[in-house]
Amino acid sequence: MIDLYYWTTPNGHKITLFLEEAGLPYTIHPVDIGKGEQFQPDFLRISPNNRIPAIVDQHPKDGGAPISLFESGAILQYLAEKTGLFLSSDLRLRTQTLQWLYWQMGGLGPMAGQNHHFNVYAPEPIAYAIDRYVRETARLYGVLNKQLSGRDFITGDYSIADMACYPWIVPHERQGQDLNDFPNVKRWFERIAARPATQRAYALVQDINPVNAAHDEQARKILFGQDAKTVQ
Structure with a gap:
């Protein structure tokens, strides 16, 4: 049994995608980040960075x-190694998959996250920041589009690299991106969206967080007002 500490963010969706694909039994423990539940001591013992998922x-x-x-x-890699699924045992395929997993962690996720922040959550528009992150997001979409040329999935077979990247492409419109500009990404995106496990994973949103509370003022203060004192 896997206890999943989860909220309905792109990073949260990565883990439900894996668990649904693998058929692993799991229990969801919602962590409402807009209410500050990520700062509860019991959660911090599992996730000292006060972030979901864990x-x-x-x-x-x-x-x-x-x-x-x-x-x-780290969770995706751990679950793949635990189950023997979605991460090849072949040295070269495994290495390639891990490269693209880390590409998402170090590039696509952080840059798209800043895109979301300045486009959606910032209290006032900052033209330079919006342009900077929309352009960088587009560059990363271009990198992914090139990688997907002639491939159904990022490294051949469906893998944890796809599970990591897909949730960050779901909000492409909010990121100022048109999938028609990236035909290989669009084809890949539609293929993953049609998977039954993907549909089950995203259906959880309606039970756990049907209304995005991150838009209210109190939630913004909690989410975006953190500093070093928050973790002391």
Whole structure:
């Protein structure tokens, strides 16, 4: 059994995509980040960076005590290694998949996240910041589009690299991107969206967070008012 500490963000969706694809039993523990639930001591013991997602694997592969993990990329890699799914054992394919997983973690996610912030959540528009992150997001879409040329998925077969990237492409309109400009990404995106496991994973939103509370003022203060004192 996997205990999943989750909210309905792109990083949260990565893990539900894997769990639904793999058929692993899991229990969701919602962590409403707009209400500050990520600062509860019980959660911080699992995720010291006060971010979702996090998991506790109650039955790890070695048969020992439960293992907790934070950081979505680390969780995807752990689950892939636990199950033997969505990460090839072939050295070259495995290396390529991990490269694209880390590309998402270090590039697509952070840049699209800043895009979201300045386009949607900032209290006032800052033209330079909006232009900077919309352009960088477009560059990254272009990189992904090139990689997907002649491929159904990022490294051939469906993998944790696809699960990492897909949720960050879902809000492409909010990022100022038109998928028609990236035909390989569009084809890939539609293929993943049609997967039953993807549809089950995203259906969870209606049960857990049907209204995006991150738009209210109190939630913005909690989400965007953090500094070093927050973690002391």
